[in-house]
Amino acid sequence: MSATTSKEMGGVGQSVKRKEDARFIQGKGNYVEDIYFPGMTYGAFVRSPYAHAKIKKIDSSKAMKVPGVLAVVTAKELAAHKLDWMPTIAGDTQAVLAGDKVLFQSQEVAFVVATSQAQALDGVEAVEVDYEELPVVIDPFKALEKGAPILRTDKKDQKSNLIFHWEAGDAAATDKVFKSAPVVVSQKTHYQRVHPAPMETCGCVANHNPATGQTDIYMTSQAPHAHRTVFALVAGLKEHTTRVIAPDIGGGFGNKVPVYPGYVLATVASLLTGLPCKWIESRSENLQSTGFARDYHSVTELAASKDGKILALRVKTLADHGAFNAQANPSKWPAGLFSICTGSYDIGAASVAVDAVYTNKAPGGVAYRCSFRVTEASYIIERAVDTLARELKMDPVELRQKNFIKKEQFPYKSATGWEYDSGDYHRAMQVALDKVGYAALRKEQAEKRAKGELMGIGISSFTEIVGAGPRKDFDILGLSMNDGCEIRIHPTGTATVRLGVKSQGQAHETTFGQIVAEELGIPVDNIVVEEGDTATAPYGLGTYGSRSTPVAGGATALAARRIREKAKKIAAFLLEVSENDLEWKDHRFEVKGAPGKTKTMAEVAFAAYTNVPPGMEGGLETTYYYDPPNFTFPFGTYIAVVDIDKGTGEFKVRRFVAVDDAGTVINPMVFEGQIHGGLAEGFAIATMQEIRFDEGGNIQNGTFMDYLLPTAVETPHWELGNTVTPSPHHPIGAKGIGESPNVGSPAAIVNAVVDALSHLGVTNIDMPVTPWKVWQILKEKGIAQ
Amino acid sequence: MQVTLNNSFTVDEPIDRVWDFLSDPRKVAPCMPGAEILEAVSATEYKGAIKMKLGPLSVKFDGEITIEHMDPATHEIRIVGRGKDSKGTGSASMVLKGRLTALPGGGTEMTSESETTINGKMAQFGSRMIQDVSKALYAQFTAAFAERLKADTAGRPAPAAPQDNALSMGQVAGAVVKGAFNRLLGKDKEKA
Numbered sequence: 001m002s003a004t005t006s007k008e009m010g011g012v013g014q015s016v017k018r019k020e021d022a023r024f025i026q027g028k029g030n031y032v033e034d035i036y037f038p039g040m041t042y043g044a045f046v047r048s049p050y051a052h053a054k055i056k057k058i059d060s061s062k063a064m065k066v067p068g069v070l071a072v073v074t075a076k077e078l079a080a081h082k083l084d085w086m087p088t089i090a091g092d093t094q095a096v097l098a099g100d101k102v103l104f105q106s107q108e109v110a111f112v113v114a115t116s117q118a119q120a121l122d123g124v125e126a127v128e129v130d131y132e133e134l135p136v137v138i139d140p141f142k143a144l145e146k147g148a149p150i151l152r153t154d155k156k157d158q159k160s161n162l163i164f165h166w167e168a169g170d171a172a173a174t175d176k177v178f179k180s181a182p183v184v185v186s187q188k189t190h191y192q193r194v195h196p197a198p199m200e201t202c203g204c205v206a207n208h209n210p211a212t213g214q215t216d217i218y219m220t221s222q223a224p225h226a227h228r229t230v231f232a233l234v235a236g237l238k239e240h241t242t243r244v245i246a247p248d249i250g251g252g253f254g255n256k257v258p259v260y261p262g263y264v265l266a267t268v269a270s271l272l273t274g275l276p277c278k279w280i281e282s283r284s285e286n287l288q289s290t291g292f293a294r295d296y297h298s299v300t301e302l303a304a305s306k307d308g309k310i311l312a313l314r315v316k317t318l319a320d321h322g323a324f325n326a327q328a329n330p331s332k333w334p335a336g337l338f339s340i341c342t343g344s345y346d347i348g349a350a351s352v353a354v355d356a357v358y359t360n361k362a363p364g365g366v367a368y369r370c371s372f373r374v375t376e377a378s379y380i381i382e383r384a385v386d387t388l389a390r391e392l393k394m395d396p397v398e399l400r401q402k403n404f405i406k407k408e409q410f411p412y413k414s415a416t417g418w419e420y421d422s423g424d425y426h427r428a429m430q431v432a433l434d435k436v437g438y439a440a441l442r443k444e445q446a447e448k449r450a451k452g453e454l455m456g457i458g459i460s461s462f463t464e465i466v467g468a469g470p471r472k473d474f475d476i477l478g479l480s481m482n483d484g485c486e487i488r489i490h491p492t493g494t495a496t497v498r499l500g501v502k503s504q505g506q507a508h509e510t511t512f513g514q515i516v517a518e519e520l521g522i523p524v525d526n527i528v529v530e531e532g533d534t535a536t537a538p539y540g541l542g543t544y545g546s547r548s549t550p551v552a553g554g555a556t557a558l559a560a561r562r563i564r565e566k567a568k569k570i571a572a573f574l575l576e577v578s579e580n581d582l583e584w585k586d587h588r589f590e591v592k593g594a595p596g597k598t599k600t601m602a603e604v605a606f607a608a609y610t611n612v613p614p615g616m617e618g619g620l621e622t623t624y625y626y627d628p629p630n631f632t633f634p635f636g637t638y639i640a641v642v643d644i645d646k647g648t649g650e651f652k653v654r655r656f657v658a659v660d661d662a663g664t665v666i667n668p669m670v671f672e673g674q675i676h677g678g679l680a681e682g683f684a685i686a687t688m689q690e691i692r693f694d695e696g697g698n699i700q701n702g703t704f705m706d707y708l709l710p711t712a713v714e715t716p717h718w719e720l721g722n723t724v725t726p727s728p729h730h731p732i733g734a735k736g737i738g739e740s741p742n743v744g745s746p747a748a749i750v751n752a753v754v755d756a757l758s759h760l761g762v763t764n765i766d767m768p769v770t771p772w773k774v775w776q777i778l779k780e781k782g783i784a785q
Numbered sequence: 786m787q788v789t790l791n792n793s794f795t796v797d798e799p800i801d802r803v804w805d806f807l808s809d810p811r812k813v814a815p816c817m818p819g820a821e822i823l824e825a826v827s828a829t830e831y832k833g834a835i836k837m838k839l840g841p842l843s844v845k846f847d848g849e850i851t852i853e854h855m856d857p858a859t860h861e862i863r864i865v866g867r868g869k870d871s872k873g874t875g876s877a878s879m880v881l882k883g884r885l886t887a888l889p890g891g892g893t894e895m896t897s898e899s900e901t902t903i904n905g906k907m908a909q910f911g912s913r914m915i916q917d918v919s920k921a922l923y924a925q926f927t928a929a930f931a932e933r934l935k936a937d938t939a940g941r942p943a944p945a946a947p948q949d950n951a952l953s954m955g956q957v958a959g960a961v962v963k964g965a966f967n968r969l970l971g972k973d974k975e976k977a
Contacts, residue, residue: 049875049905105909129873133904288909694786698908 005587010524011517012732015669020248020509029248035205035218037276041070043266044120044279046110046127047289048102051138051360051697052151053131055101058110063126068119070273072127073111073265075099085154086234086264089257089477090334092163092325093154094363096261101134103151103323104362105697106288111265113277136360136697137161140297140320143357151323151358163325163356168339169313169416174351177312181303187387190766191376193295193320193361193691195287196368196681197709198504200250202290203280204263206270214241215271219263221246221532222256222502223542226479228534230259235267246532252504253681254367254544257328258291288702291328291364292691295320296376300341300384308394310403312349313342313415315380319356319365327365328544329372330474330481336372337465337631339416343381344425344463344635345403350415360697368685369678369742371466371545378462382747383764386459390758396751397438400461401426411728418465420633421735424661424725429461431721432637432659441641449759452783454644456651456756460748463635466736467550468541471627476541482628483547484538485555487516487563488621491609493602494526497556500540501548502532506738507670508548512556514666515732519560520567520601521587538623546634546738549666550730555626557731562622564601566608570620571599573613632727632735634662638748644756647785649775651753652716653683658745659721663735671737672720678741679718684710685742686749688768757781786908788915793896794927798934800887803895804860806934807883810850815943816929818922822850829853835868842910844870846877860885875905 003013010016023029060072075097078084085093098109112123137143137151143161152158178184204219215237221227221244228244231237249256262279269277281290296317303312319335321327329336335354342350366372385403389396404425405412412420433439441457448455471480486498497516501508513527531537540552564584571589572579575597582589589604591597608620641655658679665671688708692700701707726733746767753769754762760781765773778784796803806812810831814822819836826832829852836845848868855862867878879901886894903915933943 049870049873049909051904105905125872128871131869131873131876133876694908696786696902696904696908698786698904700786700909702909 005518008523009517009521009587010514011587012514012664012666013668014514015667016510016514016524018507018510018670019513020507024248031200031248031250032203032205032218032220033280035247035278037205037207040205040276040278041113041115041269041273042117042120042278043111043113043262043269044117044124045108045262045285046112046124046129047285048098048105048107048109050102050131050133051105051136052134052149053102054134055098055109056130056132059128060110062128063112063123066119066123066126068114068116069112069123070115071113071269072123073097073113073269074109078268081268083235083264083268086259087477088324088326088363089328090325091331094324094326096264102131104360105699106285106362106702107323108261108289111269113269136695138359138361138693138695138697140318140357140359143359144355151360161358163321163358164334166335166354168352169350171351171353174312174314174349177349178301178303178314181311182306183304183388183391184301185384185388185391186299186301187380187384187764188299189380189383189764191294191296191298191379192767193292194368194685194689195292195691195707196253196255197287197707198251198253198255201281201283201286202256202260202262203278204266205276205278206267207276208270208274210274214243215267216243216245217263217267218245218247220249220256221542222249222252222254222504222544224502224532224534224537225500225539226476226541227259229479230477231267235264243533243535245534246502249502249504252544253369254293254328255286255291256504257367257542257544258326258364260290284703287691287707288699289362291326291367292322292362293365293368293370294376295365298376298380300380302384302388304388304392308392308399308402310345310347310388313347313381314350315341315352317354319354320359320361321356321365322361322363323358324363325356326363328476329366330468330476331478332473333372336366336374338373338377340374340418340463340465341377341381342414342416343378344400344405344423344461345381345385346405346409347415352416361693369681369739371464371739371743372468374464374739375743375746378464378743379747382460382462383750386751386754387763390763396459397429397433400459401429404429404461419630420463421630421727421729422663422725423463423633423635424723425461425463425635428635428659428661428723429637431723432639432657435659435719435721436639436641436655436657438639454646454756456642456644456752456754458640458642458748458750458752458755460638460744460751461636462740462744462747463633464740464743465631465633466546466739467628467632468545468547469631470629479541480627481541481547481551482625483540483551483555484623484625485552485559486538486621486623487556487559489522489563489601489605489608491606493522493605495520495522495528497527497529498537499529499531499552499556500538501543501552503543506543506548506674507667511549511666511670512553515553515556516560519557520564522601538625546736549734549736550632551626551628553734554628554731555624558626559622559624562624563620566620567601567604569616570604570607570612574599574604574607574611629729632663632730634660634735634737634740636660636740636744638744640748640752642749642752642756644753644774646778646783649771649773649778651756651774653749655719656716656748657719657721658741659723660737660740661723661725662737662740663724663726663730664733665722665724666734674737675720675741676718678739679745680710680715681742682745683715683749684708686746686767686769688770690768786903786915788901788903788919790899790901790919790923791897792923793894795888795892795894796931796934797892798938799891800860800885800893802938803885803893803934804857806937807885807895808852808855808862810852812933812937813930816926816933818925818929842906844874844907847871870905875903875907877901877903877907
């Protein structure tokens with residue numbers, strides 16, 4: 001889909017260079033750590049070394065003698081203000097500071113406030129805590145066994161470690177199909193616990209001014225308005241004198257959605273002392289205590305006919321949530337959008353069940369570009385389809401093509417109740433097959449196999465769901481998930497656009513300007529996009545789950561169109577014609593049939609302040625709150641080709657073709673950048689990442705020495721393709737690309753490695769697929785070199 | 786996390802001498818760098834402490850040592866130790882089974898099996914080094930044991946316990962680095 005504006009105008013479809021990069025690459029960004037106020041104090045946490053233990057005593061006397069230490073806050077002091085426990089986004093409660101006992105290693109136990117960061121850390125070293133160890137629950141299956149220690153003794157009615165049981169689809173109808181199906185396969189998978197590890201860790205600077213009553217909180221927040229409202233509800237702050245400012249954010253990926261104890265304590269410290277208070281966590285604190293991602297143990301069953309028509313899907317999942325249910329999900333959806341697990345396939349019956357449990361691990365679960373559990377859903381269906389293909393001795397591409405929802409079937413109602421807006425799965429698959437040269441690769445694989453060489457091809461044809469969400473069913477803690485856009489055109493024709501979402505690297509300052517440039521014919525360089533300051537931005541629910549383009553993008557286009565409607569009246573007045581004689585052509589107003597008689601938006605803007613039609617309100621601005629009618633459904637086909645070294649078990653991703661379709665593409669360069677980033681993350685998850693605990697609940701890899709991030713050395717070369725199937729309900733047809741590459745890529749890689757070994761009887765390898773795991777299989781099969 | 790260590794070493798002393806020395810925690814404790822016995826609660830229960838430094842981590846465990854089983858006839862001993870770091874950074878507990886065997890030349894071989902459970906900071910940050918550190922500690926222990934046993938036999942006063950009760954970081958770090966390289970080059974036969 002080619003751009004309709006010129007390169008200079010920078011409308012939708014142009015690869016406008018990112019405006020935010022200028023300050024970032026010069027080191028002139030403004031991150032929370034850069035925020036400084038005179039008299040600012042610093043806070044640091046004493047953290048639990050044990051996964052489960054009673055706190056017998058906290059002795060802060062030595063810490064108070066450390067030079068510079070002003071206070072040591074414990075749960076006791078917070079309890080006096082009823083702040084020792086706080087609500088979580090998922091409707092549970094979470095300890096701000098541990099009271100009677102600690103529930104995970106690295107849990108916050110005390111907060112030391114001092115006049116410098118170093119002094120605060122010295123203070124932390126001097127606090128003495130007496131613990132009595134308790135039996136630890138690490139295995140989520142054991143957590144549900146009779147006799148397992150109950151972890152949440154703080155909750156009166158909690159009789160076990162079960163958090164919730166949730167179902168979707170039709171269990172009875174699905175079981176019926178399974179009973180009579182000719183072919184049934186079952187695939188067990190563990191989508192391991194991982195962590196997004198954004199480059200910038202979490203932190204905040206809270207600044208309460210006792211003289212004015214104003215509280216400003218600079219925070220690593222992906223959703224400033226939602227956080228402000230939560231702070232008001234929890235800490236008794238008044239929203240009209242509370243300002244949450246999310247400045248530049250160095251990567252979010254869902255890690256900066258939850259409210260962490262550090263934000264609460266820095267704010268409390270500032271409220272009580274009247275001094276600004278900064279809290280910034282270290283890298284290991286970020287890895288060990290902040291929101292992790294995934295940890296879903298699933299059994300996925302497919303019922304099919306002998307010739308490969310999928311008849312039903314049945315999924316049972318055990319979700320390990322950690323010590324508190326703190327995952328960020330819309331309130332009526334405790335397992336997020338997991339029921340999208342019917343994927344790209346036309347499946348008549350489906351039944352999904354999720355049981356969530358408490359364990360002695362850090363809380364979280366929804367993060368790392370998961371789209372609210374869509375990564376988990378997409379993984380299990382794409383793995384199960386490959387298992388079915390093997391059972392039927394069918395090519396995995398052929399099986400997929402046979403079961404894809406057809407183009408004519410959209411909008412398509414899935415067996416779990418989602419209405420997919422648009423899709424052309426066969427086309428994306430074909431583009432991928434052609435790009436990778438599939439037939440030739442299968443031939444090569446057969447030849448290599450005959451020689452004993454291990455080569456595999458893995459497919460992942462995902463459909464995901466983003467853009468939360470329609471008011472009637474989607475809210476976060478009750479706050480509706482619609483979003484606002486304010487556009488103000490100034491007399492000299494330049495524009496300010498303000499949004500309720502918040503970029504953490506997604507280039508909003510560029511792409512949203514492009515939407516306005518397209519709609520209003522104002523050059524993109526004359527448009528500034530502002531986000532993140534609750535004092536000025538219209539209310540919004542923030543950026544995560546790839547919702548900015550579908551929701552805020554819709555608000556932006558519709559706000560611009562409202563401006564254009566008013567502008568048309570002004571233009572008609574200036575050109576002395578009736579409105580009906582005007583058309584919007586080449587991004588300006590033109591009198592029909594009189595090409596010389598035009599008015600640009602800039603000319604109209606000036607008139608809005610100097611010469612409006614009698615009776616009309618002056619100015620040219622509006623705010624539009626958009627309630628999306630539905631989600632959007634980006635999709636694609638990824639194909640990975642791997643070669644395994646029989647001596648080491650290492651495998652190289654020889655090729656990775658990613659064909660994505662997210663509807664209208666606003667900025668092709670930004671689009672590709674998002675895909676490259678997401679594919680690198682998916683590759684990391686598939687091959688090297690996992691947060692591990694020993695049986696005592698001690699985290700085994702809480703630093704970058706052992707929690708691995710891919711570098712340019714390991715990361716494969718990505719080959720991208722693109723099809724465009726616009727969303728019929730979105731104002732500019734765009735669906736949002738942020739999450740897709742992380743959603744679709746892990747299954748492609750795992751399917752490829754399993755494919756390379758399937759002739760030896762291998763059916764599954766759980767992620768991360770490390771050389772050690774592969775080598776053990778090679779040894780067991782007797783072919784290790 | 787759990788660490789299992791099976792070791793043996795020999796000393797040039799008769800078995801009964803070694804047994805007498807070994808069955809007195811007040812004589813054995815100073816052989817472990819950084820360790821001391823603080824109080825004898827009974828004939829088989831003692832209060833003790835051990836200080837250790839592992840890179841940036843400094844811990845001091847306070848705890849109890851109990852001799853659960855002692856058989857002079859078979860020269861077998863089972864000791865259980867349990868300790869917590871005084872600042873609350875972690876805990877460790879150990880079950881140690883030791884056995885003496887008289888050697889033909891007049892010396893004695895001591896074999897030991899120990900199961901150690903570590904929780905807390907050391908288990909978080911130290912896990913990859915614990916095997917190597919344990920080996921280095923064991924080497925220091927056996928050297929000190931032999932030296933102090935000799936002095937005890939000769940009736941000489943025991944050599945002063947090292948002034949610096951914290952393990953020399955360099956010593957242990959050196960052993961750890963060496964251990965890592967040996968494993969890499971396949972020179973360490975003990976590693977499975």
